[in-house]
Amino acid sequence: MPIIINGAAVSLPDDPRVSLLDLLREYLHLAGTKMGCNQGACGACTVLVDGERIISCLALAVQYEGRAITTVEGLATGGDLHPLQRAFIEHDGFQCGYCTPGQICSAIGMAAELERGLPSHVTADLLLDEILASREELAERMSGNLCRCGAHNGIMDAIAATFIHTETSRSTGPDSAEAAA
Amino acid sequence: MNLLDQAKQAVQGMAQAVMTKAVALAPDSWVPGGQPDPLMHSKHGLIGAPVSRLDGPLKVTGKAAFAAEFPLPDMVYAALAYSTIAKGRIRSLDIARAEKAPGVVLVMTHHNAPRLQPPPLFLSEEKAAAGDNLPVMQDDRIHWNGQPIALILAGTQEQADHAASLIRATYIEEDAQISIAAARAEGTTQSQFMGQPLHNESGDAEAALAEAPFKVDATYTTPRHNHNPIELHAVTLFWQGGVLRVHDAQQLVTHSAFTLSRVFDIPEEKVIITSPYVGGGFGSKSLWQHHILAAAAARMAGRPVRLMLSREGVYRIVGGRSPTEQRVALGATADGKLTALIHSGLTVKTPHNAMPEPFILPTRSAYAADNILLDVRHVELDMLGNTFMRAPGEAVGTFALESAMDELAEKLGMDPIELRLRNEPEKDPTSGLPFSARHIAQAWRTGAERFGWHRRKPVPGTVREGEWLVGMGCATATYPYYRMPGGAARLTLTSDGHVTVDVAVHEMGMGTATVQSQVTAERLGLSIDMIRFNYGDSTLPGLIMAGGSQQTAATGASILAAYDALKKELVALAGNSSPLAGLKPDEVGSRDAGLCKLDEPDRYDSYAAILGRARREEVRVEASPPPPLETMHWSMHSHGAMFCEARVNIVTGEPRISRFLGSFDCGRILNPKTAASQFRGGIIMGLGLALMEETQFDERKGRIMNANLADYHVPVHLDVPEIDVIWTDIPDPHTPMGARGVGEIGITGTGAAVANAIYNATGKRIRDLPITLDKLL
Structure with a gap:
């Protein structure tokens, strides 16, 4: 059985050592998915497998036979960018752009986890039906995706603007400083 | 460096000192920047517009x-x-x-590598780019733990990695100098930076310190750091008809092409480096051994080569920031006037590079003090060549200086902002030059108000929320304005009104192409979509490194020079029937896709009309700006007032940053969206410097122990609060566009602002970075 990449059936590599990341980058020339460490430490290689986020450098391609993989190249529909891609541009959620595909794929998977009510390390009340998507909750869930340029604020703003419909807590500025004091 | 190199540096230094004096005394109008760039006053156009990155759609789609x-x-x-x-x-x-391993095409070692010249060391000559000047795989000598000893080429990365794991080496080990203490016991050396001694002295600072009624005298230490851009250092390269063609991740394309040409002993134009996108650099993406090894192997194998370093490989062959041990001693009168300012200490380099971490740089222009003593000394270790990392000198130097200012403020019972304002100098305290523009007091006032500084409790350890102690701290950020020699740009104006800019600059995430397109469009009276900006290619004009936060100014000055040449050409082409007839190029400016008389805008001729009458398809000009003498005529620096709110857990000692504000004075801000990201990015790397970053160097073996992103901690999303940034936006009248660089200043001052906030929260003064929880328990 082949592996499905962005809707297209692709043969599995002959060499079982080939990671899903290398399959994408070196065999299929889908270089949008990035390699930042090849050790599962940076998140730059995050892709979606049947809608769930995984780190593709730590996944062997042969493990994903028959599964549907979505990479950053597969997010836009027709000529239209995914709303999160548009939000990243609007909120300046990147500088060099190298961690960006991983951040975007990760955030899409993360939003689905929130939607399903999966708790995180910072979820205060595990009994609630719905998890409050606070800034802290988003930040915790995105902390596996490193950014070295320091676009963290823009990334959070883009994610919140795309997926969170209620106001998330914003903690900067004189008004909130008043509230904190 | 050998003695000859040292002598050469000293001679350059002396010549520079004479030149510096002459330029300092010259009239303003003789100096570049003597006439303000008219663009700095542009209010309603593209200058200062929050334009989204032009390469955004490409980057978000991969x-x-x-x-x-x-x-x-x-x-x-x-x-x-x-x-x-x-x-x-x-x-x-x-x-x-x-x-014999499957797929292997070549194993290259010092036995079969081609004969190569050692690479010219960065700063040793105008276009040199190498991190050190050691010969590359030419003999059996080992100079550091992690030096490449073999390169494998194979059909796939898996095959190459496997074959590399099969290499077995034995060594004749020699005593290595890898302990700072042991090296120091054998003596230290006065450090030089860019040809000048890292030493300044006026008055008798030690005597003044001894007599001062209020004083602090403390030692601050900072560890090694690594840049860790998320993109691994990589090249894809091939030889074609004697030309080496390199797809690179570079912040010095032209310098690196020159350096490779010297290594392979071929003409400079036979090396072409392109690097349109760079996945972060921060000082690390210069020329290192992997470039040379990959190019040599490609020549041997006669095939194109891809070499992407592993993350461990980056730590082994791309240098980082050196550790420092700094003494700051301050003496003051009861009203807070500094009488003695001492900043001295020790850092580490190798015998093969010229980069002592210059941590006294921020102190040179910081505060008025009657007696000043600044001094950097170093020892040399057998280690990988250390290098420039975001705000070399200032990033760690401001940690020591601004922590000490906080300590002094407490001894005086004075607000730390007030202490800084009372020591504001009227002219540069060490060079004596006037400041080109210095509005730090305004940055302090607006920042303090916005941050709510008045709510800070001066007595440490008195604010508690649940199990968290809360405190506020502040520090001054500072970084110089640089514009290095060698700038040049080419403008091509076509009859349909489009302009192409060609300049060999770099885009590592700063927004270079976006901002320079804005500036060029505004300067030429065009809309931004009429500009095509070509960059990241060593064959383009200009020797402009992405370093020293100078790229915006150097590029702006180059385009300005080309624009002046373009105006001259167009005025000449316009002819006698033009409304511009009889005008000198200096009398005309641009508006609405044409030229007009500056003080009589109705005398206007469009570019299309001028080219049409002259029957020209295009006009192409290339020009270089004057040498950057402005930096010898004025003291030119950006500043920031940094405010931090820190929380420390009383049970675990864990430090968290809950609020941060940077209030900057960096001249005119050309694009608030990309500039804010640069400021925040610097501050976030500063939070890493303050709280977690440390390259662990094993002083028994000389090996970096945490050569990966799991053990070298950088700030992650949950470590980063919303960072507020504001700016004065007051143009510097002596810089292109009125702007100064914004890429590095954010990491300066941040370490001290954090340390001072943690002190205010807990009463614990941590003088040793990073401030990890074990130091707070």
Whole structure:
């Protein structure tokens, strides 16, 4: 059985050592998915497998036979960018752009986890039906995706603007400083 | 460096000192920047507009091609094996199993590598780019733990990596100097930076300190750091008809092309480096051994080569920031006037580079004090060449200086902002030059108000929320304005009104192409979509490194020079029937896709009309700006007032940053969206410097122990609060566009602002970075 990449059936590599990341980058020339460490430490290689986020450098391609993989190249529909891609541009959620595909794929998977009510390390009340998507909750869930340029604020703003419909807590500025004091 | 190099540097330094004096005394109008750039007053156009990155759509869809993303026919993959000793000789190198491994095309070692010249060391000459000047794989000598000893080429990366793991080396080990304490016991050396001694002295600072009624005298230490851009260092390269063509991740394309040409002893134009997208650099993406090894192997194999370093490989062959041990001693009168300012200490370099971490740089222009003593000394270790990392000098120097200012403020019972304002100098305290523009007091006032500084409790350890102690701290950020020699740009204006800019600059995430397109459009009276900005290519004009936060100014000055040349050409072409007839180029400016008389805008002729009448398809000009004498005529620096709110858990000692504000004075801000990101990015790297970053160097073996992103901690999303940034936006009248660089200043002052906030929260003064929880328990 082949592996499905962005809707297209692709043969599995002959060499079982080939990671899903290398399959994408070196065999299929889908270089949008990035390699930042090849050790599962940076998140730059995050892709979606049947809608769930995984780190593709730590996944062997042969493990994903028959599964549907979505990479950053597969997010836009027709000529239209995914709303999160548009939000990243609007909120300046990147500088060099190298961690960006991983951040975007990760955030899409993360939003689905929130939607399903999966708790995180910072979820205060595990009994609630719905998890409050606070800034802290988003930040915790995105902390596996490193950014070295320091676009963290823009990334959070883009994610919140795309997926969170209620106001998330914003903690900067004189008004909130008043509230904190 | 050998004695000859040192002598050469000293002579350059002396010549520069004479020149500096002459330029300092020259009238303003003789100096570049003597006439303000009219663009600095532009209010309603593209200057200062929050334009989104022009390359945004490419980057968010994964279509921007980075260095390792150029598939080439017949390409082979490279892997490296590294030495496991710090000093000695290779006794034996067993490559037999590697050579027989599947897919292997070449095993290159010092036995079969082509003869190569050592690379010219960065700063040793105008276009040099190498991190050190050691010969590359030319003999059996080992100079550091992690030096490449073999390179494998194979059909796939998996095959190359496997073969590299089969290499077996034995060594004749020699005593390596890898302990700072041991090296120091044998003596330290006065450091030089860019040809000048890192030493300043006026008055008798030690005597003044002894007599001062209020004083602090403390030692601050900072560890090694690594840049850790998320993109691994990589090249995809090939030889074609004697030309070496390199797809690279570069912040010095022209310098690196020159350096490679010297290594391979070929004409400079026979090396072409392109690097349109760079996945972060921060000082690390210059020229290192992997470039040379990959190019040599490609020549031997006659095939294109891809070499992407592993994350460990980056730590082994790309240098980082050196550790420092700094003494800051301040003496003051009861009203807070500094009488003695001492900033001195020790850092570490190698015998093969010229980069002592220059941590006194921020102190030179910081505060008025009657007696000043600044001094950097170093020892040399057998280690990988250390290098420039975001705000070299200032990032760690401001940690020591601004922590000490906080300590002094407490001894005086004075607000730390007030202490800083009372010591504001009227002219540069060490060079004596007037400031080009210095509005730090305004940055302090607006920042303090916005941050709510008045709510800070001066007595430490008195604010508690649940199990968290809360405190506020502040510090001054500072970084110089630089504009290095060698700038040039080409403008091509076509009859349909489009302009192409060609300049060999770099885009590592700063927003270079976006901002320079804005500036060029505004300067030429065009809309931004009429501009095509070509960059990241060593064949384009200009020697402009992405370093020293100078790229915006150097590029702006180059385009301004080309624009002046373009006006001259157009005025000449316009002819007698033009409304511009009889005008000198200086009397005309641009508006609405044409030229007009500056003080009589109705005298206007469009570019299309001028070219049409002259029957020209295009006009092409190339020009260089005058040398950057403005930096010798004025003291030119950006500043920031940094405010931090920190929380420390009383049970675990864990420090968290809950609020941060940077209030900057960096001249005119050209694009608030990309500039804010640069400021925040610097501050976030500063939070890493303050709280977690440390390259662990094993002083027994000389090996970096945490050569990966799991053990070297950088700030992650949950470590980063919302960071507020504001700016004065007051143009510097002596810089292109009125702007000064914004890329590095954010990391300065941040370490001290955090440390001072943690002190205010807990009463614990941590003088040793990073401030990890064990130091707070």
